[in-house]
Amino acid sequence: MPELPEVQTIVNDLQILTGDTITGFWTDFEKAIKTRNFKKALVGEKIKSIKRLSKNIVIELSSNNAIIIHLKMTGKLLINKQVSTNNLQQKHLHHIFSLKKNNALVFSDIRKFATLELISRDKLSEIEKTKGVDPFSKDFTLETFSKIITKHKNKNIKSILMNQAAIAGIGNIYASEIPYDAKLNPMRKLSSLTSTEIRLLHHSILKILTKAIEMRGTSISDYRDANGKKGGFQNQLKVYGKAGKKCHKCDTIIAKETVEQRSTFYCPTCQK
């Protein structure tokens, strides 16, 4: 599910929980929780800040520990006060954080891939070091990006975009949409890119992710923001999920190929 724009949208929505206190925790799926005594360590803690780390949501607590959540494919975090409960949400509701001011933060997850963990500040710094550069950090310059391209010169565009240790936050949807915007074939080997093409790709990463955040993310089927609403970027998708349809620029049929076990979509004419 959520890639950078979706996680960022959720994190933005969750900001209203800053300063609130966790008063309880309930779960019916312990397996998702990677920390022992999770509940005990949480209750009574105040939420200091909520931020995004790659595709993770990090809730920093007054104890200096942090809850780190990965939504994986179908995880949803919903501020309960503003959510209409329907049967589907109830069925897949697996964790609830009770809160003093905002009633509750509800966690649902159809495929049960999502994980929650309580980590120390040191552990958080360690995890941060394993992540590549975030496209929205000041470090994501053309120069840095060019170095990443050089370092992974034997890989292709799709795989470098998906590599979290190189560039943090891009997943399978945007890893198809970004090359389309840059008019580059996702299977192009990085060593073959000219400096102009590298600049185009760098530009498209920022352009597409920025637009997607403005539209509050992409809802293919399951993704919802923290208020339970769909995003809008699915209406802007040019190639993802469009195999067999015409490219809106040139009428060529959009192709689908598997790259590293993930579906990849592109226009064979527009993308060189």
Add this chain to the structure above:
DNA sequence: CTCGGAGCCTGTCTGC
């Protein structure tokens, strides 16, 4: 070391 493949789960869609 890198790399491909399996695995984690449930739901939906397609084709026979």
Add this chain to the structure above:
DNA sequence: TGCAGACAGGCTCCGA
């Protein structure tokens, strides 16, 4: 209509 199989936004682990 029934049902098997493929596929789905992510990531980790394992063996070769």
